[in-house]
Amino acid sequence: EIITKALVPFDCVPVFLSKKLEKRFYNDFCKGILWPVFHHVVDVYGNLAMKFFGQLKDLWQCYTTVNRFFRDKIVEVYNEGDIIWIHGFHLLLLPSFLTRVLRVARIGIFLHTPFPSSEIFRTLPFRDDLLRGMLNADQIGFHLFEYSRHFLTCCRRILGLNEGMEGGRTKGTQMPHTSIYYNGRTVSIESIHAGIEPKIIQCCLESGVVDEKIKRLKNKFKGRFVFVGIDKVERLKGLPLKLIAYQKMLEQYPDLVSKVCLLQIGVSVHEREEDFEKTTNELKILCDVINKKFGTKELPAVIFASKDEEAFTLQERLPYLCLADCLVNTAVRDGLNRLPLEFTIAHTTHRPKSPGVVMLSEFTSCMRVLRGAVRINPWKLDEVYIAMSKVLEMQLETRLARHAKDEDFVINHTTSFWAYQVLKDLKSIQKSADRAIMSPVGLGLNFRVIGMEVGFSSLDNSLVMRTYRPAKHRAIFLDYGGTIMPEEKQKGIMHYAMTTKQVDNPQPSKELKSLLTHLCQDPRNIVFVVSGRERDSVFSGLSDIKGLGIAAEHGLYYKWPKPDRCILPQYRKHEQVRWEWEWETLVAIHDQSWKELAKTIMDIYVKRTHGTYVEEKGSAVLWQYRDADPEFGFLQSKELEDHLVSVLNPFSLEVLRGGGGNAGGYLEVRPQ
Numbered sequence: 083e084i085i086t087k088a089l090v091p092f093d094c095v096p097v098f099l100s101k102k103l104e105k106r107f108y109n110d111f112c113k114g115i116l117w118p119v120f121h122h123v124v125d126v127y128g129n130l131a132m133k134f135f136g137q138l139k140d141l142w143q144c145y146t147t148v149n150r151f152f153r154d155k156i157v158e159v160y161n162e163g164d165i166i167w168i169h170g171f172h173l174l175l176l177p178s179f180l181t182r183v184l185r186v187a188r189i190g191i192f193l194h195t196p197f198p199s200s201e202i203f204r205t206l207p208f209r210d211d212l213l214r215g216m217l218n219a220d221q222i223g224f225h226l227f228e229y230s231r232h233f234l235t236c237c238r239r240i241l242g243l244n245e246g247m248e249g250g251r252t253k254g255t256q257m258p259h260t261s262i263y264y265n266g267r268t269v270s271i272e273s274i275h276a277g278i279e280p281k282i283i284q285c286c287l288e289s290g291v292v293d294e295k296i297k298r299l300k301n302k303f304k305g306r307f308v309f310v311g312i313d314k315v316e317r318l319k320g321l322p323l324k325l326i327a328y329q330k331m332l333e334q335y336p337d338l339v340s341k342v343c344l345l346q347i348g349v350s351v352h353e354r355e356e357d358f359e360k361t362t363n364e365l366k367i368l369c370d371v372i373n374k375k376f377g378t379k380e381l382p383a384v385i386f387a388s389k390d391e392e393a394f395t396l397q398e399r400l401p402y403l404c405l406a407d408c409l410v411n412t413a414v415r416d417g418l419n420r421l422p423l424e425f426t427i428a429h430t431t432h433r434p435k436s437p438g439v440v441m442l443s444e445f446t447s448c449m450r451v452l453r454g455a456v457r458i459n460p461w462k463l464d465e466v467y468i469a470m471s472k473v474l475e476m477q478l479e480t481r482l483a484r485h486a487k488d489e490d491f492v493i494n495h496t497t498s499f500w501a502y503q504v505l506k507d508l509k510s511i512q513k514s515a516d517r518a519i520m521s522p523v524g525l526g527l528n529f530r531v532i533g534m535e536v537g538f539s540s541l542d543n544s545l546v547m548r549t550y551r552p553a554k555h556r557a558i559f560l561d562y563g564g565t566i567m568p569e570e571k572q573k574g575i576m577h578y579a580m581t582t583k584q585v586d587n588p589q590p591s592k593e594l595k596s597l598l599t600h601l602c603q604d605p606r607n608i609v610f611v612v613s614g615r616e617r618d619s620v621f622s623g624l625s626d627i628k629g630l631g632i633a634a635e636h637g638l639y640y641k642w643p644k645p646d647r648c649i650l651p652q653y654r655k656h657e658q659v660r661w662e663w664e665w666e667t668l669v670a671i672h673d674q675s676w677k678e679l680a681k682t683i684m685d686i687y688v689k690r691t692h693g694t695y696v697e698e699k700g701s702a703v704l705w706q707y708r709d710a711d712p713e714f715g716f717l718q719s720k721e722l723e724d725h726l727v728s729v730l731n732p733f734s735l736e737v738l739r740g741g742g743g744n745a746g747g748y749l750e751v752r753p754q
Contacts, residue, residue, distance in 0.1 A: 110144075115141065121415045124202055166190070185513070189221075194417050228450075230260060276497060306341060343382070350391050425440060437485035617665060736752060
């Protein structure tokens with residue numbers, strides 16, 4: 083109650099978790115399983131790989147439970163028109179849970195970590211559920227397009243979804259948004275890097291509260307060039323690499339020993355205790371080695387200082403940032419890191435005439451936005467120590483020019499600007515509570531909202547029945563696969579086996595045949611089954627149903643019902659003809675020589691593209707790439723499509739593209 087009351091002035095509402103649930107959710111699942119994968123770490127043979135995976139089912143349950151707790155609290159305080167903006171990988175399922183009960187709420191989610199490549203992300207057993215949970219949001223945000231691209235690739239390769247570009251939704255905005263189409267809905271993908279609030283840092287420095295500490299630090303390191311590193315103590319920050327590169331620089335340039343110093347601030351990471359302790363021990367050993375070789379008690383070559391994360395506030399950080407002549411970051415993988423941005427504004431305010439330099443790993447997100455930073459690859463130790471030595475010799479004009487570039491971004495891309503841009507786009511999204519436009523389907527974590535096109539109207543069963551009963555003549559058209567017959571989601575070898583006739587196609591059940599027979603026995607009914615399959619495949623399962631019309635291969639071949647069931651006079655004259663074998667065609671089919679030509683061209687692309695094959699489907703020829711790499715298969719299909727169109731131009735044919743989604747895709751050549 084005390085915490086709840088204390089948060090009221092800030093318009094905040096807490097969600098309370100038990101200590102056991104909090105540990106299982108945050109430390110074990112989020113930090114133990116999701117965090118390494120989102121930072122591109124798959125520790126196959128280490129302790130980390132098996133530490134939590136033995137209890138994965140229980141941890142996953144804790145994760146879903148906490149997401150539901152947040153859902154319940156949001157529903158409790160939600161008012162119509164509110165925008166829901168979710169942050170972090172801790173609540174990836176929350177959009178899905180919220181959409182069930184708040185269908186008109188505009189929901190956005192923003193990730194402040196990198197997003198891994200599909201090869202890394204697919205190692206998670208619950209990868210599909212996490213992606214679907216995110217895709218139930220209306221907007222998904224990342225700091226860099228690189229992370230967005232990885233997310234889109236995961237959706238393409240794991241869920242079989244397609245991406246696209248759409249015009250800016252916001253009024254007056256012409257910038258296109260990357261988007262992804264999911265169940266008839268368009269989910270906007272944002273890529274915009276967060277910033278800081280420069281005024282807060284400027285006010286803190288101008289107030290004089292940190293002046294004394296800055297003065298003490300400058301006196302302590304007087305006459306020396308100070309490299310400063312402020313990092314969490316974990317292996318992904320690349321701290322050992324930084325120390326080794328610094329040692330190499332001192333070995334190559336021994337005259338610098340008394341002129342430089344590396345001050346490394348290690349911020350504690352209690353939620354990853356093993357990683358923290360192991361990395362801390364490594365750093366202490368490396369520091370001892372460097373100091374024994376190059377330093378003295380009065381002038382240590384490197385200083386390692388531990389700081390508690392909660393106590394290391396902005397006022398504690400600023401003196402070190404103002405002291406630094408060069409801020410060094412050697413992270414091997416990093417998400418949002420605002421320290422380089424704080425460093426830039428601190429030097430703008432405290433030492434504008436002699437600013438320091440930022441040295442950033444190319445694997446950090448802020449490296450993409452700070453154009454004045456010195457770019458390094460932390461794995462190339464020689465490159466790092468050479469860059470350090472060059473910074474020592476950098477002219478003032480060069481430092482000022484680099485600092486000006488960084489300052490331009492930090493001042494113009496503040497946290498307020500970032501939030502405004504994201505929320506403006508999220509607010510512009512229009513949602514409807516009409517079930518005809520947005521229909522909720524699915525159970526559990528498979529829940530999703532199906533979007534329909536504008537103008538779509540759902541079938542009114544009661545209206546159909548009221549019209550059907552008194553009608554004297556009824557025409558009933560039934561789709562075959564996916565309507566009266568379940569859609570077979572055959573993948574890989576099974577689909578190939580059915581295509582090559584090694585396995586028989588599923589046949590209609592007795593119940594279905596009985597239902598169709600009952601419909602056909604009514605003299606007022608004309609019943610047609612329409613299918614894209616070849617005629618023999620459809621006819622073999624339905625040939626014993628009297629009075630049934632069949633249209634195969636998308637209507638190219640069709641067979642009218644028995645004449646005494648037909649309402650068209652011209653067909654009643656031919657009762658003596660055996661109706662079962664009369665197939666007619668919409669277009670005349672004479673020259674079939676194009677088939678061999680089409681198959682020859684397709685065979686060339688089969689040899690070039692693994693996982694593809696040619697399927698002959700009645701009067702059509704298909705090039706299937708459902709089992710190929712989705713991106714390479716699509717690129718090859720575009721090239722093949724151009725090739726087929728140009729070569730088969732003399733024939734009356736059409737080249738169609740089909741499939742997509744989880745079923746992959748295909749190219750079809752058939753009579754026009």
